[in-house]
Amino acid sequence: MPTAEFEAETGWELKPEGACRADVCIPLPPGTAGDEVDLESLAKALGMPLVVDEARGLYCLGPRSGGRALESAVAPDLRLPGWHGDAFDLATLRGRKVLLLAWASW
Amino acid sequence: MVTVALDLEPERAARYIGRAKPSHPSLVDQAHRMDELFGVVNVPSGLWIDEEGMIVRPPEPAFPEGSVNTLQEYPPLPEGLPPYTEATLREARKIRTEPGRYVAALRDWVSLGRGSEFALTPEEVVAQSRPRPPEAGLAAAHFELAQHLQRSGDGDGAVGHFRAAHRLQPENWTYKRQAWSLQRRDQGPTDVYDGDWVSDVLKIGPENYYEPLQM
Numbered sequence: 001m002p003t004a005e006f007e008a009e010t011g012w013e014l015k016p017e018g019a020c021r022a023d024v025c026i027p028l029p030p031g032t033a034g035d036e037v038d039l040e041s042l043a044k045a046l047g048m049p050l051v052v053d054e055a056r057g058l059y060c061l062g063p064r065s066g067g068r069a070l071e072s073a074v075a076p077d078l079r080l081p082g083w084h085g086d087a088f089d090l091a092t093l094r095g096r097k098v099l100l101l102a103w104a105s106w
Numbered sequence: 107m108v109t110v111a112l113d114l115e116p117e118r119a120a121r122y123i124g125r126a127k128p129s130h131p132s133l134v135d136q137a138h139r140m141d142e143l144f145g146v147v148n149v150p151s152g153l154w155i156d157e158e159g160m161i162v163r164p165p166e167p168a169f170p171e172g173s174v175n176t177l178q179e180y181p182p183l184p185e186g187l188p189p190y191t192e193a194t195l196r197e198a199r200k201i202r203t204e205p206g207r208y209v210a211a212l213r214d215w216v217s218l219g220r221g222s223e224f225a226l227t228p229e230e231v232v233a234q235s236r237p238r239p240p241e242a243g244l245a246a247a248h249f250e251l252a253q254h255l256q257r258s259g260d261g262d263g264a265v266g267h268f269r270a271a272h273r274l275q276p277e278n279w280t281y282k283r284q285a286w287s288l289q290r291r292d293q294g295p296t297d298v299y300d301g302d303w304v305s306d307v308l309k310i311g312p313e314n315y316y317e318p319l320q321m
Contacts (some may be wrong), residue, residue, distance in 0.1 A: 036211060045117060058254070060248070060250050062142070063142045065238045065240045066153065066238070066243075068233075069235045070161065072232065073161045073226075075161050078143065081134055082132060083124075083133070095157050097156055097219070098155040098156075099107045099108070099109050099152055099153070100110060100144075101108065102140045102280075104151075106287035106293065
C-alpha cells in the first residue's frame, strides 16, 4: 500500500532509520518501504498481526503485540464520535483529570 | 468523566444515554477500539488520565457507588422468568465488584493528584496493563474486520471473524458479548457461536468475572 496511507492510518512514520512513533524507532529490512510498503514484511517487523480475508479482499493490521496492552503511559490519541455523531478528540481535555469509562448496552 | 459505549449498534447505546441526559462527553466506540488502545476486555472499565495526558491507572473494573454487589442485597427472583434469563440473573448475582473501594480511590486522586497513592508511575501503569500476546493482537484485528463486515451488511462474513476473535482471546468479554447480542438480545446459545453468557461465565466461575482491583 502507499507509504503515505500507511503513515496516516497508523501514526507510524517511515524514516531512513526505520519505522518511528513517539520515542521508538524500529529498523526495517531492506525493501520494506519506499513509495509503497510491503505490508507483510512491515507488520512482521513491527510485531503487528496481519489478518487477511482473501474472499472479501480485506485485510486488517492489529496492534503491536508480544508485550503489554500499554507500551507507555502516554495516553494515545483517541478520536471517537459522540452519541449525536459529532467528532470528539480526547486531546481537547488536556489540562483536566479524565476518567475514561467504557460501558455497553449489552 | 468521558463515557465510551462499546456498541457496534450506536442506537442501542443512545437509548440509555438519552435517558441519562449527561453533561459529560458520551462517545460511541463501534469497533471496540478501547480494547485495542488500552487493553479493555470487559465493562464497566475505567482508566485515569492526568492533566498532562499521562495514564495514571490502566483499565480496571469501575463500578459507581450504590452498585448492588452482595447476594444478600438482591430481592428474590420473580416468578415466571424465561429460563435463560433466570439462569443469567442467578449467575450475575454471584459476580463480585468493589464499587466502594474504586470510588474512594478516584476521589483521593481527584483531590491529591500525583500525591495520591492510587496514581501510578508510568512504569507501574505499563506493568499493570494487560499482557498482549500475539493471539490478543490477532483477536483485535479479527474483531475490527468483523465489525466492519457487520456494519457493511455482511453479517455472515462478520461471524467468521467474531469467532476467530473469541478463540484467540477468550478472556475478552466485549468481543463475545457484542457478537452474541447481535444474534440474541439475551446473549444465549446459538448455533453460530460456541459459547453464550451463562456457559462461559460458569466455565470460569461468576466470582472471577471481574478481576480484583490492584489497589
